[in-house]
Amino acid sequence: MAEANTLSGNRGLMVEEPLIFEMGSPGRFGIDLPEPPPLDLDRLGGCRRAGPVGLPDLSEPQVVRHYTRLSQKNYGIDTGFYPLGSCTMKHNPRLSEKMARLPGLADLHPLQPQATVQGALEVIDSLADWLKGLTGMPAVAMTPAAGAHGEWCGLMAIRACLEDRGQGHRRRVLVPESAHGTNPASAALCGFTVDPIPAKADGRVDLAALKAKLGPDVACLMLTNPNTCGLFETEILDIAQAVHEAGAFFYCDGANFNAIVGRVRVADLGIDAMHINLHKTFSTPHGGGGPGAGPTVLSAELAPFAPLPFVVHGPQGFTLVEHAADTPESKPFGRVKGFHGQFGVFVRALAYIMSMGADGLRQASTDAVLNANYLLARLKDDLSPSFAGPCMHECLFDDSFLKDSGVTTLDFAKALIDEGFHPMTMYFPLVVHGALLMEPTETESRETLDQFVAVVRGLAAKARDGQAEEFKQAPRFTPRRRLDETLAARTPVLRWKPPAG
Amino acid sequence: MRYLPHTESDRRAMLDAIGAPDAESLFVDVPAAARLSQPLDLPRGEGEMAVERAFSRLAMKNLSAGCAPFFIGAGLYRHHVPAAVDQLLLRGEFLTAYTPYQPELSQGTLQVLFEFQTQVAALTGMEVANASMYDGATACAEAVLMAARVTKRPRAILSGGLHPHWRSTTETALRYTGLEADLLAPDPLGIEDLMGRIDSRTACIVVQNPGFFGGIRDLRPLAAACRQAGALLVVAVADPVGLGLMEAPGAMGADIVVAEGQSLGIGLSFGGPGLGLFATREKFVRQMPGRLAGQTVDADGRRGFVLTLSTREQHIRREKATSNICTNSGLCALAFSIHLSLLGESGLARLAQLNHAAAVALEQRLRGVKGVRVLAPSYFNEFAVHLGEDVDAAQVVDTLAARGILAGVPASRFYPDYPELAPVLILAATETNTGADMDALANALAEVL
Numbered sequence: 001m002a003e004a005n006t007l008s009g010n011r012g013l014m015v016e017e018p019l020i021f022e023m024g025s026p027g028r029f030g031i032d033l034p035e036p037p038p039l040d041l042d043r044l045g046g047c048r049r050a051g052p053v054g055l056p057d058l059s060e061p062q063v064v065r066h067y068t069r070l071s072q073k074n075y076g077i078d079t080g081f082y083p084l085g086s087c088t089m090k091h092n093p094r095l096s097e098k099m100a101r102l103p104g105l106a107d108l109h110p111l112q113p114q115a116t117v118q119g120a121l122e123v124i125d126s127l128a129d130w131l132k133g134l135t136g137m138p139a140v141a142m143t144p145a146a147g148a149h150g151e152w153c154g155l156m157a158i159r160a161c162l163e164d165r166g167q168g169h170r171r172r173v174l175v176p177e178s179a180h181g182t183n184p185a186s187a188a189l190c191g192f193t194v195d196p197i198p199a200k201a202d203g204r205v206d207l208a209a210l211k212a213k214l215g216p217d218v219a220c221l222m223l224t225n226p227n228t229c230g231l232f233e234t235e236i237l238d239i240a241q242a243v244h245e246a247g248a249f250f251y252c253d254g255a256n257f258n259a260i261v262g263r264v265r266v267a268d269l270g271i272d273a274m275h276i277n278l279h280k281t282f283s284t285p286h287g288g289g290g291p292g293a294g295p296t297v298l299s300a301e302l303a304p305f306a307p308l309p310f311v312v313h314g315p316q317g318f319t320l321v322e323h324a325a326d327t328p329e330s331k332p333f334g335r336v337k338g339f340h341g342q343f344g345v346f347v348r349a350l351a352y353i354m355s356m357g358a359d360g361l362r363q364a365s366t367d368a369v370l371n372a373n374y375l376l377a378r379l380k381d382d383l384s385p386s387f388a389g390p391c392m393h394e395c396l397f398d399d400s401f402l403k404d405s406g407v408t409t410l411d412f413a414k415a416l417i418d419e420g421f422h423p424m425t426m427y428f429p430l431v432v433h434g435a436l437l438m439e440p441t442e443t444e445s446r447e448t449l450d451q452f453v454a455v456v457r458g459l460a461a462k463a464r465d466g467q468a469e470e471f472k473q474a475p476r477f478t479p480r481r482r483l484d485e486t487l488a489a490r491t492p493v494l495r496w497k498p499p500a501g
Numbered sequence: 502m503r504y505l506p507h508t509e510s511d512r513r514a515m516l517d518a519i520g521a522p523d524a525e526s527l528f529v530d531v532p533a534a535a536r537l538s539q540p541l542d543l544p545r546g547e548g549e550m551a552v553e554r555a556f557s558r559l560a561m562k563n564l565s566a567g568c569a570p571f572f573i574g575a576g577l578y579r580h581h582v583p584a585a586v587d588q589l590l591l592r593g594e595f596l597t598a599y600t601p602y603q604p605e606l607s608q609g610t611l612q613v614l615f616e617f618q619t620q621v622a623a624l625t626g627m628e629v630a631n632a633s634m635y636d637g638a639t640a641c642a643e644a645v646l647m648a649a650r651v652t653k654r655p656r657a658i659l660s661g662g663l664h665p666h667w668r669s670t671t672e673t674a675l676r677y678t679g680l681e682a683d684l685l686a687p688d689p690l691g692i693e694d695l696m697g698r699i700d701s702r703t704a705c706i707v708v709q710n711p712g713f714f715g716g717i718r719d720l721r722p723l724a725a726a727c728r729q730a731g732a733l734l735v736v737a738v739a740d741p742v743g744l745g746l747m748e749a750p751g752a753m754g755a756d757i758v759v760a761e762g763q764s765l766g767i768g769l770s771f772g773g774p775g776l777g778l779f780a781t782r783e784k785f786v787r788q789m790p791g792r793l794a795g796q797t798v799d800a801d802g803r804r805g806f807v808l809t810l811s812t813r814e815q816h817i818r819r820e821k822a823t824s825n826i827c828t829n830s831g832l833c834a835l836a837f838s839i840h841l842s843l844l845g846e847s848g849l850a851r852l853a854q855l856n857h858a859a860a861v862a863l864e865q866r867l868r869g870v871k872g873v874r875v876l877a878p879s880y881f882n883e884f885a886v887h888l889g890e891d892v893d894a895a896q897v898v899d900t901l902a903a904r905g906i907l908a909g910v911p912a913s914r915f916y917p918d919y920p921e922l923a924p925v926l927i928l929a930a931t932e933t934n935t936g937a938d939m940d941a942l943a944n945a946l947a948e949v950l
Contacts, residue, residue, distance in 0.1 A: 020616050020842050030843030031583050033932070036854035043861060045717040045879030047710075047748045054623040057845035064585050067613075067839055071592040074609035078593030084602075091504055092597050095549050100770075101587070104560025109573045110772030111910045112564065113902040119562030120771045133543045145635035145774070146828040148815070159677050185815035185825035191677035194820045232530035263528055268535040279828065283504075287832025288610035289600040289632070289792065291774030307673070323917055334673025338576060338638035338666040338761070339772025347556070354555060357546030360502040362537075366524045367507055370515055373527055377519040389519075390527045417605055428816075445506035446515060478605040480805035485604075488797035488809040492786065494629045495619040 014479050017069040021496045024056025030063050054498070073479045074288070075422050081448050083375075085394045085425035085437025086180070086228060088258045088280035090368075095355065096284065096348035105347055110339040114320055120343065121318035125311045127350045131276060131295055134361070136267030139303035141296045142310065143341040147255055148182035150275025150294025151222075153336055155190045157273060157298060157305040158220050158249045160333035164305070170219040170248065176205055178228045178429040183253060192219055199431060203229040203387045203396075207238055214246035224253035225269070226260065228429040229387060230372065230394035230437070240270025249273065249302070257281045258441070259369055259393035262362030272299040278342075282349035293342035293349070304330040309340055367442035368393040371449060375438055378453045382460040386432045393441070399434025401460060406468030409434040412459060414474040414482065419455045502546060566769060566907065570938035572863070574883045574929025575713070575910040576637070576664045577772055578740045578764045580852075581933055586766045586839045595835055600792075600828070604807045605799075610831065611806035614794035617838040624744045624841075625758040626751025627780035631791035632808075633830040634777025637761030641667040641707065641737055642674035643779065643790040643824055644757045648705035648733040649680050650788050650823070656681045656702045660695060661688030662712025663737055665915040671707070680704070687916050689876050689885050689925055691716035696726045703730060705757075709737040710750065714912075714927060715884035716877035717747065724754025733757060740764045741778065742931075743881040745844075745853030757781045765844075766836030776833035787813060790824030852932060856882035859930035866939045867928075872950040876925070883929040885912065888950060894926040901945050908942055 009016045042048060058066075075082070082089035100106060108120050124142055131140045141157070144150035155173070162170050173187040177196050184194040197213055200206045205223065221243045226232045233239065243250045252266065252274035258281045266274050278284050279292035286292070298306055309322040320340060321327050356364060369392055376385060376395040384401040399409045413423035413436075425437040440449060462470065475481060507515075512524070521527055528536060547555075566579050573579070590596060594609060601607030601614075614632040621630035634640040645657045657675070659668050659682055672682045685693050691714070695706055706727055711717045720736060727734040736750035738760035750758045762776030763769075779791060786793075787810065795809035815822040844852060860882045867873045872889040888894055894911035901908040912925035930939070 017612070019612070019619075021619060024845065027847060028845065029848055030585075030845060031848050031852075033848060033851045033855060036851060037858050037862075039854070039858055039861065042746075042857060043864075043879050044747055044857070044881065045719065047717050047719055047753075047879075049744075049746055049748050050752070052846055053745065053749075053849060055620065055841065055844070055846040055849060057847050058842060060583075060585055060843060063839065063842045064589065066842070067589045067595075067835075068592065070609040070612055071589070071594040072609065073607075073612070074594035074598050075603075075606035076594045076597035078597045082599065084599055087599055089597075089599055093504060095552060097591065097596075099553070099556045102556060102560045103565045103567060104563045105556070106768055106770055107565040107567050107579075108563055108771040109566055109571075109577060109579065109769050109907070111573055111575050111577070111914065112566075112907055113899050115899070116564035116902050116907070117771070119559040122559055122562065130543070133541060145639065146826070148825040148827045149635065149639075152825060156673070156677070180827075181814075181816035181819045181822070182825050182827050184820035185818075185822040188820040188822075189674070189678065189825055191679065232528075234530045234532070237532050237535070260531070262540055263537055264531050264535045265537065265541075269532075277828075285596045285832070286599050286828070288595055288598045288607070288613075288835065289831030290828040291635070291830045291833055292828040293774075308669075322914070325917065334676060335666060335669040336639075336673065337670055337773075338636045338664070338775060342773040343771035344774055351552055351556065354544070354547055354552050355549070356502065356504070358540040358543035360505070360546035362540045363502060363505060366527075367505055367512075369527050370507075370512060370519075370524060373519045373521070374515045390521070390529065392530075413603070414605070417603065422599075422606060423603055443504055443506065446511045475605045479608050480605055480803060481800040483604045483799050483805045483807045484797045485807050485809065488795040488807045489812070492793075492810060493796035494615075494786070494793055494809075495622050496615070 015069050017066060019496050020066055021056055023062060024058045026057050028057040028059050030058050030060045080420055081444060081452055082422040083424045083438040083440050084422060085439040086255060088439060088441060090283055090441035091443035092283055092285040093352055096351040099351040100344050100347040118317050121311050121320060123346055123350060125313055125318055127346050130353050131297060134261055135297045136265030137297035138300045139298045139306060141298060141306040143307060143336050144275060144294040144296055145337050145342055146290060146292040147275055147277040147294045148186055149336060150296040151182055151186040151253065152189055153307060154251050154273035154275060154296045155186055156333045157302045159190045160305040161302055162219055164331060170217055172218045174213055174218060174221045176223060178431045179224060180253060180255065183222045203231050204233050205239060207235050210239060211242050214242060218246060218248040220249035220251050222251045222253060224256060226256045226392035229396045230391040231387060232392055236269050255280060256393060259365055261365045262358060263365050266297065273302055278345050278349040283352045284345050284348040291342055291345060293345040305333050307334055307336050308332045364442045371440040371442060371444055374449055375440055379456055382457045394437055394439035396432060397436040398432040402463055405463040407463040407471045409436055411471035415459050415471050417475040418477050421452060569905050569907045570941045571907045572909045572928045572930060572942060573907055575927050576666065576739050576761065577769060578929060578931055579769055579933055580742060580764050580931055582766055582768050582840065583843050585843060586836050589839055590832060590836055601808060608805060611794050613835050613838055615796060615806050617834045618794060620838060620841050621778050621780050624741055625780040626749025627758055628783040629786050630780035631789055631793055633834040634779050634791055635830060636775030636777045637759060638667040638670035640759035640777030640779045642671040644735045644759045645671050645705060645707060647788050647790060648735060651785055652704045652731060652733060654702050654704040656683060657704055658683045658695060658698050658706045660708040661685035661693050662691060662714060663707055663709045664713045664739060667737060687919060687922060689714040691718060691877055695723060699726060699730045699732055703732040705733040705735045707735040707737060709739060711881045714877060715880040717879040717881065720750060720753035742853055742856055745849035746857055747881060762837045766840035767833050774830055774833055776830045776837055788823060791826055791829060855932040859932060859934050860884065863930040863939050866943045870943050870947045873946065882931055885925050885927050888924045888926055892924045892950060894924055897949055900949050904945055906941055906945050
C-alpha cells in the first residue's frame with residue numbers, strides 16, 4: 001500500500017502535536033491578569049519559592065489549538081460505536097452538561113451556610129430518592145466517588161456492622177472468578193481475605209460450591225449481577241437465602257445495573273448493598289477516566305453504618321449531617337472523601353433520570369438487552385458465543401472462532417479500530433479464553449449495529465481465510481500504530497524532562 | 502424518548518432476528534417472582550424544557566458564590582476559570598471517551614495525562630506523579646497506605662493542621678487495615694510538636710502546608726527528622742495555586758505530595774468532583790496507587806503514550822493491588838492541565854502573587870475591626886481569626902449570610918467538640934475578591950461584633 005510521506009509528518013486532519021513543554025516562549029500569557037500590587041514584606045514565613053516551576057508560557061490560541069488537536073486523536077461515544085463490555089458507554093446527553101453549569105448549581109461552595117444551599121441539598125436528596133425507588137432499598141450512601149469506591153464503602157458498612165454485632169471474626173469474602181478486579185482489591189482494603197468461588201458450565205455461580213464455601217467466618221458474598229459474562233444469575237434468590245442463612249451479607253457489584261433498571265428491584269433479590277455507577281447507568285460522561293460517582297444502596301440493617309455526611313429532609317428543609325454526634329441513632333463507619341460527594345455528577349445523573357422517567361428507564365434497559373441479544377443472534381454463527389442466549393445487556397464470545405487462524409483477540413480488536421469502531425472489552429472476564437465482551441447499550445440504532453455486524457462478520461471471514469498478516473499490521477489508520485507496552489513498562493518514562501544542556 | 506433510537510418496527514424486526522416473541526422473553530432468567538411487569542410508580546420522563554425549568558428552580562434556592570462577597574476556603578478555593586477551559590472540556594472526544602485502554606484510539610487522553618503528570622511533578626517539586634485520584638482527601642489516605650507499604654511500619658502521625666476531612670478520610674481508610682492513625686489535636690497556632698512523636702513504628706508524618714488554619718511552616722527540619730528515623734514525610738497541599746509563590750514541598754524534602762487540584766480549572770461545584778494530585782520519588786513508583794501514563798514508541802518507531810506499570814493495579818493484581826482505584830478524575834485532570842497551560846510559568850506566579858496580596862489586604866482591613874485577632878503570622882491566601890472570647894463564629898457567619906455575605910468558615914463546623922475553637926473563623930481571599938468585598942465584610946463584622 002502506498003503510505004505517502006509528507007514533509008511535516010502530518011496527514012491531512014491527522015496533525016502531529018508536540019508536548020506542551022516543547023512549545024511556548026517565556027513571557028507569553030494565556031490569561032490576562034492585573035499587575036500584582038508591590039509587596040514589601042510577604043507573609044510566607046520564609047518559604048518563598050527559590051526557583052521556577054518549569055512551565056511553558058503560551059498564548060490562548062496556542063493552548064486552544066494544542067488541546068483541540070489532541071482531542072482529534074481520541075475516540076469517544078460522540079465519534080462512534082463503543083461496545084466496551086462492562087463499561088456501559090451510552091450517549092451522554094448535553095442537557096445534563098448544561099444543567100451542571102448553571103451558576104446556581106456550579107458556583108456553590110460546600111461549606112456555605114446550609115440555609116444558602118437548600119437547592120443543592122435538594123438535588124442530593126432527590127437523586128437519593130430516585131436511587132432508592134429504582135432499587136427498592138431503604139438507604140443510600142451518596143458520597144463514594146466511583147464504582148470501586150462504592151464497593152469499598154459497602155464492604156466497610158458490612159465490616160462495621162459485623163464488628164458491632166461482635167462478629168469481627170467474619171473476614172472471608174467470597175468472590176466469583178469472573179469478578180472485576182476491583183472486588184478483591186476493595187475487600188482487601190477492609191481487612192478481608194478473598195476466597196474465589198467457581199462457576200458452572202453455564203457461566204453462573206455454582207450454588208452447591210458456594211454453599212460448601214459458606215461458613216461462620218464468611219463476611220459476605222460479592223457478586224456482580226447480571227454477571228460479567230452478561231448473564232443474569234438465575235438462582236439469585238437461592239444464593240441470597242443461602243448467604244443469609246450462613247449469617248453473611250450479600251454485596252452486589254452494580255456495574256451492570258443498566259440491564260435491569262425498572263425490570264427488577266435489587267431489594268427483591270435479597271441484596272444487602274450495591275453500588276451504582278452513575279457514569280454508566282445514568283449516563284454521566286466518563287471523561288477519559290472519570291470523574292464518576294458510586295452511590296451505594298444499603299439494606300435497613302446496614303443503613304446505620306453509612307458514612308458521613310448525609311442529607312436529611314425535615315420540617316426545616318434539608319440538613320446536612322456532618323458529625324456522628326448529630327445522628328445518635330446511627331453508627332457511621334467514617335468518611336470516604338472530602339465534602340459531600342460528586343455533586344457535579346449528581347446534577348447530570350438527576351437531569352438524565354428526570355428526562356427518562358420511570359417509563360424511559362425501563363425502556364432503556366429493555367433496549368439495552370434487546371441490542372445485546374441482537375448482536376448475539378447476528379454474530380453467533382461467525383463468532384463463538386461462550387454461552388447460549390438470551391443474554392442481558394452484553395454478550396460474551398471466546399476466541400475459539402479464531403482457532404488456528406493465527407489471529408488473536410487482540411489482533412481482531414485492532415482490526416476493528418481500522419474499520420472505525422472502538423473494540424469490545426478484550427480478555428475479560430478471565431473465565432473464558434480470549435474473551436470478547438460486547439455491550440452495545442440502548443442508545444445505538446439498528447443501523448449502527450448492522451454496520452458493526454457486517455464488519456465483524458467480514459473480519460471473521462478474513463481470519464478464516466488465512467489473512468492473519470493483515471491483522472498483525474492493524475491498526476494502520478490511527479495517529480499511532482500499535483504501541484510497545486513492554487518497553488513502556490520496562491523503562492518507565494512517566495514525565496517529560498528538559499533536554500540535557 | 503429522545504435518547505433511544507429504536508422505533509417499534511425496529512424492535513419488532515430485531516426480536517424477529519433474535520427469534521424472540523417479545524422483549525419480556527429476553528428477561529426469562531430473572532426470577533418471575535421478582536420481575537416487574539409495569540414501570541415503577543415514579544415520575545414519567547420529561548422534555549428538555551421541563552427539566553430545565555426544574556433545575557432553574559433548584560438553582561434559585563441557592564446563593565451562588567458569584568453573587569456575594571465571598572471568603573470561603575477551608576480546602577476548596579474559588580478561582581477564576583478561563584472560558585477556554587470549559588469550552589475545550591466539552592470536546593466530545595475528551596468528554597465521552599472511556600479510560601484509554603486502547604492506546605491507538607486514545608493518544609489525546611494519554612498525551613494529556615503525560616503532560617499532566619509532568620505539570621504536577623514540576624509544581625510539587627517531585628520526580629513522578631500519577632494520572633489523578635478522586636480528590637485530595639482520598640489521595641492523602643492512599644499516601645498513608647503507600648507509606649506503610651514502603652516502610653513496612655504501622656503508624657501514621659496526622660498533623661492537627663491537616664484538613665479535618667482529609668484526616669477523617671485517612672482514619673477511615675486505615676480502620677480495618679491493621680494500621681494506626683495518631684491524630685493530633687487541631688492546631689490553629691501551629692505549635693504542635695510533630696518531631697517528638699516520631700519513633701521506630703512511624704511510617705509517615707502527614708502535614709498540610711499551608712495548614713488548615715492557614716499557617717505556613719518550613720518543612721525542612723521535619724523532613725530531616727523523618728529521614729533520620731526512616732519515616733516518610735507526606736505533605737498535603739489544599740490550594741496548588743500557592744505553589745506558584747511558595748517553595749515546592751519536594752524542594753523541602755517531602756517523600757510524597759498529595760494535593761487537591763480543584764483550584765485550577767475545575768470550579769467549586771459544591772465540593773465534587775475534585776482532583777487528587779499524587780506525586781512521589783521515582784524509587785517508590787512501583788508502590789504508587791493509581792494510573793500512570795508512560796512514553797513509548799509505536800510499530801513505526803514514533804513517540805506515543807500508553808497506560809503503564811499496570812501490574813500494580815487491581816485489574817491485574819486483584820487483592821494484592823496497591824489500590825482498588827479504577828475510574829479516577831480524568832476530565833478534571835484535563836481541566837487542571839489546560840488552566841495551568843494557559844497560566845504558564847509567568848501567569849501562575851502572578852496569580853499566586855495576586856492571591857497573597859488579596860489575603861494581605863484582607864488582613865490589613867480586618868486589623869481595623871475591633872475584636873478581630875489574626876491567629877498565625879504567616880499565610881498564603883487564607884488565615885484564621887479569633888473573633889473574641891464569647892463570640893460564636895458560626896452565628897456570625899449565619900448573620901452575615903442573611904445579609905448576603907459569605908464570610909468564611911467557622912472552625913466549629915469541623916470541630917464542634919472544641920469550645921476554644923468556637924470564636925475561630927477561617928477566611929480565604931483570592932484574585933476574585935475586590936476591595937469592595939473586603940469593605941463589606943469588615944463593615945459587617947464591625948457591626949455584629
